[in-house]
Amino acid sequence: xxxxxxxxxxxxxxxxxxxxxxxxxxxxxxxxxxxxxxxxxxxxxxxxxxxxxxxxxxxxxxxxxxxxxxxxxxxxxxxxxxxxxxxxxxxxxxxxxxxxxxxxxxxxxxxxxxxxxxxxxxxxxxxxxxxxxxxxxxxxxxxxxxxxxxxxxxxxxxxxxxxxxxxxxxxxxxxxxxxxxxxxxxxxxxxxxxxxxxxxxxxxxxxxxxxxxxxxxxxxxxxxxxxxxxxxxxxxxxxxxxxxxxxxxxxxxxxxxxxxxxxxxxxxxxxxxxxxxxxxxxxxxxxxxxxxxxxxxxxxxxxxxxxxxxxxxxxxxxxxxxxxxxxxxxxxxxxxxxxxxxxxxxxxxxxxxxxxx
Ligand code: F6P
Numbered sequence: 307x308x309x310x311x312x313x314x315x316x317x318x319x320x321x322x323x324x325x326x327x328x329x330x331x332x333x334x335x336x337x338x339x340x341x342x343x344x345x346x347x348x349x350x351x352x353x354x355x356x357x358x359x360x361x362x363x364x365x366x367x368x369x370x371x372x373x374x375x376x377x378x379x380x381x382x383x384x385x386x387x388x389x390x391x392x393x394x395x396x397x398x399x400x401x402x403x404x405x406x407x408x409x410x411x412x413x414x415x416x417x418x419x420x421x422x423x424x425x426x427x428x429x430x431x432x433x434x435x436x437x438x439x440x441x442x443x444x445x446x447x448x449x450x451x452x453x454x455x456x457x458x459x460x461x462x463x464x465x466x467x468x469x470x471x472x473x474x475x476x477x478x479x480x481x482x483x484x485x486x487x488x489x490x491x492x493x494x495x496x497x498x499x500x501x502x503x504x505x506x507x508x509x510x511x512x513x514x515x516x517x518x519x520x521x522x523x524x525x526x527x528x529x530x531x532x533x534x535x536x537x538x539x540x541x542x543x544x545x546x547x548x549x550x551x552x553x554x555x556x557x558x559x560x561x562x563x564x565x566x567x568x569x570x571x572x573x574x575x576x577x578x579x580x581x582x583x584x585x586x587x588x589x590x591x592x593x594x595x596x597x598x599x600x601x602x603x604x605x606x607x608x609x610x611x612x613x614x615x616x617x618x619x620x621x622x623x624x625x626x627x628x629x630x631x632x633x634x635x636x637x638x639x640x641x642x643x644x645x646x647x648x649x650x651x652x653x654x655x656x657x658x659x660x661x662x663x
Pocket of ligand 1: 316378419442443444486487488539560561590
């Protein structure tokens with residue numbers, strides 16, 4: 307038996323941990339593992355791949371990025387623009403399948419987010435032996451309560467907020483931190499709560515500047531001279547718009563710029579010195595947290611287990627501390643967004659966090 311593995315979409319701390327898990331579990335079963343480079347692109351003839359043994363993956367558990375390389379564009383993009391689904395061209399699918407057949411790959415593990423797993427589902431529906439592993443710092447995949455990479459991204463946000471807090475306090479400023487997450491507010495919510503932000507603006511809760519300013523004025527009256535605001539890149543501004551950097555980049559639109567907008571407006575309305583920081587790809591880089599390392603390895607081992615059982619079309623999932631599996635289809639039907647009346651949002655409100663509503 308030969309098992310293939312590729313990762314696709316944006317990189318994410320913990321990808322190497324998954325590779326480590328798959329290669330280790332496959333070797334224990336006496337199988338060979340083939341790693342394809344740069345996502346599905348590595349399947350196109352003549353094929354860009356490497357054989358992986360446990361020796362090759364020694365030490366990668368603690369490394370960020372991915373030893374296989376990745377891309378969120380290219381021939382296999384199944385989500386474009388605002389997340390519209392596109393069919394991967396049949397000619398591309400057929401060419402890639404030849405590589406799979408020539409290498410006699412019995413199972414292909416696709417480690418990806420919403421876009422890559424949509425591609426994986428299309429290939430599964432054409433008879434490919436696909437197993438999905440959920441990857442995204444955005445934590446926005448249905449059918450799993452956590453993806454690896456999220457915890458590492460949150461810890462970067464918390465580190466950023468801890469640093470902004472001391473400079474904000476010294477200068478009596480309002481500091482705005484824009485964080486990633488696409489259309490989901492998970493990173494902003496968890497990062498904001500753990501980093502003691504005073505205002506958290508997320509796509510799921512429409513905000514107004516009046517409410518944010520009112521909150522900052524109350525804080526000022528209470529004697530707080532500085533404030534921290536976290537804004538998710540996908541937050542909808544009060545005019546009802548997303549803020550984008552690039553709408554024609556060959557994949558999904560690039561979001562960004564809402565942090566600067568919010569800082570400018572808050573500065574104007576309050577007369578307080580306000581500064582904006584965009585955390586950007588720092589959230590995606592660097593070593594994975596211990597939680598993401600463990601999740602990644604467990605996900606990889608479960609993927610190899612599903613391959614052994616021939617249980618294709620499934621995605622590894624995580625619920626109530628247990629790693630299991632669900633149909634990939636269930637994971638890509640819709641995004642998992644923050645529910646506004648959920649306990650964690652209520653807890654944030656209870657300690658005085660303003661969501662701008
Ligand atoms: O999906 C992960 C993510 O990091 C999003 O949070 C962000 O919007 C996007 O990828 C950035 O993509 P790129 O690396 O193409 O700028």
